[in-house]
Amino acid sequence: MKRALITGITGQDGSYLAELLLAKGYRVAGMVRHASTNDHQRVAHLFDRVEFLTGDLEDQSSMMRIIEEFRPQEIYNLAAMSFVPYSWQAPVLTGELTGLGVTRLLEAIRLIDPQIRFYQASSSEMFGQVKTTPQNEETPFHPRSPYGVAKVYGHYITVNYRESYGLFACSGILFNHESPRRGLEFVTRKVTRGAARIKLGLQDKISLGNLEAQRDWGDARDYVEAMWLMLQQDQPDDYVIGTGQARSVKDLVQAAFSAAGIEDWRPHVEVDPRFFRPAEVDFLLADSTKARRKLGWQPKISFEQMIKDMVAADLKSLEAVEARLADLARRLERLEGHGPA
Numbered sequence: 001m002k003r004a005l006i007t008g009i010t011g012q013d014g015s016y017l018a019e020l021l022l023a024k025g026y027r028v029a030g031m032v033r034h035a036s037t038n039d040h041q042r043v044a045h046l047f048d049r050v051e052f053l054t055g056d057l058e059d060q061s062s063m064m065r066i067i068e069e070f071r072p073q074e075i076y077n078l079a080a081m082s083f084v085p086y087s088w089q090a091p092v093l094t095g096e097l098t099g100l101g102v103t104r105l106l107e108a109i110r111l112i113d114p115q116i117r118f119y120q121a122s123s124s125e126m127f128g129q130v131k132t133t134p135q136n137e138e139t140p141f142h143p144r145s146p147y148g149v150a151k152v153y154g155h156y157i158t159v160n161y162r163e164s165y166g167l168f169a170c171s172g173i174l175f176n177h178e179s180p181r182r183g184l185e186f187v188t189r190k191v192t193r194g195a196a197r198i199k200l201g202l203q204d205k206i207s208l209g210n211l212e213a214q215r216d217w218g219d220a221r222d223y224v225e226a227m228w229l230m231l232q233q234d235q236p237d238d239y240v241i242g243t244g245q246a247r248s249v250k251d252l253v254q255a256a257f258s259a260a261g262i263e264d265w266r267p268h269v270e271v272d273p274r275f276f277r278p279a280e281v282d283f284l285l286a287d288s289t290k291a292r293r294k295l296g297w298q299p300k301i302s303f304e305q306m307i308k309d310m311v312a313a314d315l316k317s318l319e320a321v322e323a324r325l326a327d328l329a330r331r332l333e334r335l336e337g338h339g340p341a
Contacts, residue, residue: 005072007031007057007105008079009050013121014182015042017076018050024228029070031055031079042181057101063108066222068114074231076119077105078153083185084125087147098150098156105159106169116170116230120158122218122285123151124175124242131215134287136240137173153239162236165294169228172223175242175286178306179220180313188217189314192251192307196261196314198268200322205268209275211250215241216286229295242286243299253306259311 004021008014009030020026029051030043043050055062057079067075080098081087087094094247102120127135128144143149143298155171162169182189187208194206218241226241257265291297301309 001025001027002074003029003072004028004029004074004076005053005149006054006076007032007068008077009052010040010043011078011082011229012042012179012183012220013177014076014078015046016179017078017227018043018046018218019183020224020228022049027051027067029053029072029096031066031148031246033176034148055262057097057104058102060108063105064112067112068110070203071113072116074117074119075109076104076227076231077102078121079149080121080154082209083183084145084147084286086185087145089148091146093155094146095150095276098147099153102154103157106157106167109167110161110165114165114167117236118170119227119231120154120169120171120229121170122158122173122238123148124173124240124286126152126155126173127284130283134244134285137238137290138231152196159238168231168236170233171238172227172230172237173238173240174215174223174226175182175218175240175284177218177220177223177309178225180310181220182310185248188252188307189310191249191256193311193314193318194268195256195262196318197263198257198313199260199262199315200318201321202318207270207272207275209250209272211253211269211271212248213284214246216245216284217247217252218243218299218305219306221300222233226282226291226295226297229297233294237264237294240288240290241285241297243303244286244288245303245329246283246285247303250251252307255307256311259308274286275309275324 004026006014033056034053034054053066055066081094099271125148126141128148129142131140141152143195157167158171178188197203253265
């Protein structure tokens with residue numbers, strides 16, 4: 001039975017990757033940070049099948065302890081301070097976790113077991129102010145946020161350890177990927193959740209930033225398969241992963257409101273300058289020819305289906321909350337009816 005360690009297992013990608021590896025017969029462990037309150041909602045259904053080990057990308061010794069105890073053959077580093085707008089508010093923390101944390105993990109691998117196969121979650125945000133379109137593995141990086149800068153460091157330190165120490169270390173340069181498990185702070189989930197709330201009469205408008213910004217949006221359920229495929233190859237390498245189709249934020253809004261059964265989205269969306277980035281990344285488009293040729297990977301879930309799934313999940317969760325609140329109100333009414341006059 002292969003053993004795999006996933007950092008960032010409680011996130012969107014980590015939860016889907018854990019499901020994929022379990023389905024393939026892996027023994028899976030997830031590294032989680034110690035906290036007084038933990039958000040394990042995405043992996044709650046895996047509690048009896050995954051081992052959760054306490055560690056921190058800021059603490060080298062904890063990562064060495066986990067590797068020594070669990071002895072994984074594969075490590076997937078998905079942990080990061082991943083919300084781009086917040087990286088301007090906490091640039092040093094972003095650098096520590098998203099950048100230097102990769103070095104600490106690679107150094108732990110080098111010292112304990114150099115045979116471990118390592119996957120680094122790189123990002124299309126590294127391209128930033130793009131030099132050519134579409135972007136592939138040879139496109140120069142020009143990051144436009146502290147997050148993007150930290151990801152460039154993590155990417156190149158992975159290349160450096162591969163070339164200097166012969167580690168099987170790969171980076172997946174993943175373009176934007178979403179799912180029903182995407183965090184509420186991200187624009188895709190803000191839009192799908194907002195459309196669902198408007199459909200249910202819980203709010204009237206959503207405020208967004210640049211509607212013309214374009215991204216190559218794919219589905220996280222497809223992208224975690226690419227991560228696994230990279231570590232099954234004979235030689236380590238870096239791969240761009242994306243759909244090759246660009247969509248604007250406006251396209252996202254239209255798809256979400258359509259999925260919610262709302263014909264005209266325009267009365268419900270307002271542009272707010274507060275949500276514009278200090279340095280915008282206007283146009284990202286993936287050329288994943290190399291991944292399709294060498295890995296045999298290709299996306300299966302369409303943009304439209306992905307957004308439909310997200311809206312449906314948001315409607316379901318919101319309706320469940322409303323039903324519980326209505327039931328609670330009925331119980332309170334009954335209690336008040338039997339109380340003292």
